[in-house]
Amino acid sequence: ERGEALGAGEPGSFDDHAVFTPSVLLADGSLWLYYTAVSAPFTNDDGGPRGNPTAIGLAVADSPDGPWRRVTHQPVLTPSSDPAAFDSHRVDDCCLIVREGEYFLYYKGRQTGRTPAQTKMGLATAKRPTGPFVKHTDNPLIGSGHEVCVFPYADGVGCVVAPSGPEGCTLQYAEDGVRFSVKRACDRVPSAPGPLRHDRFADCSRSGDGPGIDWGLCIGSDPAWPYLQRFDCDLRTGPPKPAG
Secondary structure (H helix, E strand, C coil): CCCCCCCCCCCCCCCCCCCEEEEEECCCCEEEEEEEEEEECCCCCHHCCCCCEEEEEEEEEEECCCCCCEEECCEEECCCCCCCCCCCCCCEEEEEEEECCEEEEEEEECCCCCHHHHHEEEEEEECCCCCCCCCCCCCCECCCCCCCEEEEEEEEEEEEEECCCCCCCCEEEECCCCEEEEEECCCCCCCCCCEEECCCCCCCCCCCEECCCCEEEEEEEEECEEEEEEEEEEEEEECCCCCC
């Protein structure tokens, strides 16, 4: 344990109640931390539709130990203003991939009045880590899932879909990073998986060298307390490359 990396924002800001579900991008010699934020006063409504909206903020540091500083005091991604949109209530839990010279920010979205079990996955892209991020016209890309776990695989993007919705507990793939299709069903998937990224955020779409994933951390739980645990998988496109 190294202590708190990033605390809540200043009173009155979009992240003044809490910051959580971080995802880190390595780019331009810096570490970019994208995080979910909620404002005060906060209610989760026991996961129900009346909980607070969320937004995604951004901080940056030169090393994993920080110090982390906010890039802006405004979110880099917000819920849609259209109540009928799949992400009109919440945007959350993002994961980034570099493709075709752009930053692909995959995120989960929830529509106003829906429950966590009706979460879907969307995409926003930008030319720079700081944005501006533009939501893809084909959103939502996947009509299921809860946590977002995407990774470069060969020329495209692989996705582990959480056990929620009609396509839950599946492995999916999109050669263009957008049009996902189910490749196989899974008996179980890790909860909130954060895999080791062997690609190190290289643009694998141009080389076809997206390596896939083979292990990471996820959430374990018991009735008393959640905890982190390791998961192992075999989602590599080839044998491990020698170190060095």
